[in-house]
Amino acid sequence: MEQQLQAVSGAAAQQSPEQQADAEAGQAYFDRAMAADSRIEPRDWMPDAYRRTLVRQISQHAHSEIIGMQPEANWITRAPSLKRKAILMAKVQDEAGHGLYLYSAAETLGTSRDEMMGQLVAGKARYSSIFNYPTVTWADMGAIGWMVDGAAICNQVPLCRASFGPYGRAMVRVCKEESFHQRQGFEILLELANGTPAQKQMAQDAVNRWYAPSLMMFGPPDDDSPNSKQSMAWNIKRFSNDELRSRFVGMMAEQVKVLGLSLPDAEIRFNEETKKWEHGALDWDEFKEVLAGRGPCNAQRMERRREAHEGGAWVREAATAYAAKMAAKNEVAA
Numbered sequence: 350m351e352q353q354l355q356a357v358s359g360a361a362a363q364q365s366p367e368q369q370a371d372a373e374a375g376q377a378y379f380d381r382a383m384a385a386d387s388r389i390e391p392r393d394w395m396p397d398a399y400r401r402t403l404v405r406q407i408s409q410h411a412h413s414e415i416i417g418m419q420p421e422a423n424w425i426t427r428a429p430s431l432k433r434k435a436i437l438m439a440k441v442q443d444e445a446g447h448g449l450y451l452y453s454a455a456e457t458l459g460t461s462r463d464e465m466m467g468q469l470v471a472g473k474a475r476y477s478s479i480f481n482y483p484t485v486t487w488a489d490m491g492a493i494g495w496m497v498d499g500a501a502i503c504n505q506v507p508l509c510r511a512s513f514g515p516y517g518r519a520m521v522r523v524c525k526e527e528s529f530h531q532r533q534g535f536e537i538l539l540e541l542a543n544g545t546p547a548q549k550q551m552a553q554d555a556v557n558r559w560y561a562p563s564l565m566m567f568g569p570p571d572d573d574s575p576n577s578k579q580s581m582a583w584n585i586k587r588f589s590n591d592e593l594r595s596r597f598v599g600m601m602a603e604q605v606k607v608l609g610l611s612l613p614d615a616e617i618r619f620n621e622e623t624k625k626w627e628h629g630a631l632d633w634d635e636f637k638e639v640l641a642g643r644g645p646c647n648a649q650r651m652e653r654r655r656e657a658h659e660g661g662a663w664v665r666e667a668a669t670a671y672a673a674k675m676a677a678k679n680e681v682a683a
């Protein structure tokens with residue numbers, strides 16, 4: 350907050366007295382909204398840093414949904430039955446929809462979708478680390494649904510209460526769809542776990558592969574998370590990365606028993622004193638490597654995204670030409 354006030358007073362040097370008075374009134378309105386835990390809407394005054402933080406988080410989130418379609422799309426043609434194929438296609442389409450709601454929410458902050466997409470294809474934007482891991486067997490569809498979408502739910506249910514209205518409202522619908530995604534993943538694993546010994550092993554191997562990457566989805570440990578404190582003060586994030594990770598571990602530790610599988614972490618336990626779930630150490634060097642673009646599938650994910658973007662150029666051009674034609678027609682009619 351101190352930083353913002355400095356930014357406001359720094360900018361004040363170039364502002365007219367009226368503009369300065371408006372900015373001060375805006376800041377006071379914003380501070381009251383934060384204290385009352387109420388919402389900020391796109392036309393409300395907001396500090397530049399709040400706007401930048403939201404564009405950063407929402408656009409990263411949107412990119413994650415779009416890139417996140419790739420690992421699962423990899424199995425659409427090889428799904429083991431027509432029913433599984435139809436369900437997986439619907440899920441992948443949902444992820445595209447989530448990306449679109451989120452790009453729209455970010456656009457209300459004044460950044461265009463073109464700009465955000467441009468940053469993604471230029472390799473300048475982040476997306477979730479989790480989507481840089483390969484999907485090597487059908488059981489990975491189960492593990493992604495159960496664990497990755499499960500982690501997404503833990504992270505995103507609190508975001509339904511994010512202080513920025515369009516983000517919070519988008520999250521409500523996203524979370525409803527994620528619940529269906531998680532159940533479909535759990536059901537894939539349950540069927541495999543109750544199948545032949547080879548199928549059960551395939552399910553266990555997938556759980557083993559996705560366990561640590563899904564815990565890392567929550568972001569770096571709290572003492573290494575530069576954005577958390579301010580995002581929590583602004584009521585964007587409601588819980589810290591470690592708090593959400595701990596809740597997620599607790600949820601998985603119970604559900605894995607129903608599957609008849611195990612989590613690859615002997616150190617999972619509920620700490621009666623802190624009332625929190627604990628887990629074994631994670632390899633944060635691996636996380637940093639993935640964020641630096643050196644994960645197992647980073648290059649492939651970016652290449653596919655660029656191809657899709659270039660391949661879709663004619664659709665964007667056709668839609669723009671059609672919109673211009675309709676606008677001209679309406680003008681003549683008016």
Ligand code: BYC
Nearest residue numbers: 410413414417444476477478501566567568574575576577
């Ligand atoms: N991967 O200070 P921190 C889905 C970055 S889609 C990559 O803790 P923050 C699904 C972070 O951006 C799920 N980067 O940051 C889709 C920051 O870098 P910058 C996606 C990560 O923002 C398809 C730096 O590390 N979910 O479920 O306070 C199929 C320091 O971190 C990651 C969302 O996007 C990561 N895992 O907290 C199936 C949820 N973690 O920007 C499923 C919304 C951290 O300073 N986002 N970084 O350069 C959030 O809740 C928060 O942004 C995070 C990070 C918890 C992810």
